[in-house]
Amino acid sequence: MNTLLPIGAGFVIGFLIGLTGMGGGALMTPFLLIIMKLEPAVAIGTDLAFAAITKVVGGAQHYRHGNVALKQVAWMALGSLPASFISAQLVLRLDPFIIRNILPSILGLVLLLVGTIIMAQALNLLQPRPAPVLFWPRPLAMVLIGAAGGFLVGMTSIGGGTIIMALLMIFFTIPINYLVGLDILHGALLANVVALSYALAGRTEWSLIGLLLIGSIPGVWLGVHSINHINRRIIRGVLAVLIIGAGLNLLFNK
16 A cells, blocks of 8 residues: 555646646645655655656657747746745755744645635636737746746745746736646756755655656656546646645644
8 A cells, every 4th residue: 555555646646747737746745745744845855856757758748749839948947947946945954843843834825825726727717818829928027937936846846837827827828738838848847956956955755756656657648648638627626625625734734
């Protein structure tokens, strides 16, 4: 059961990453904290390493399908990579008492925010605006949006992709397939850089990552190939409920 549990969790979360481009860290980090009982900083580092490898697979699949704009990924990374490095270093230098007692509450609040955004998408309160042509933000806007998502990922491993997707949906007109492709490929680049910081600090559980990847890699492949065949509103509604529940658990069950 100890082996099957992370493999199964990896498959489900990988499938959601491939299908929606979001929800990976928002489910994996609570799973590592609540179910696998890892320390908060180790849970963040392990999730980032898992996401780095999983999103590379998903990003390659979306690139093959023509859903990725490399120039926009580069502009976003210009903001996200330095912001994520700064926030990761803040966490790695925190007092152990703060990591044990304060960081889980921060994670819980971020999960509630992320779950609320995903629920808004599921209820069609937040969705891409229809337009006859693709309209990308200006480079400065992409850099700033990337910085906001990167800072969140470096500190919590949660919600960067969801926040980025929400900002792009609210302020710009981009088809959903491009949004998901952009988020996954940028997320792969971002997770690899931030995961390195946590790995070098010894905050990564590599043996567990191997089991998670056994499930997640086929899960991502299936999610990418199901993107046009599954009602994503239902998936996002279930995902939102799970994330909000995990957030409440971290806030109130200490």
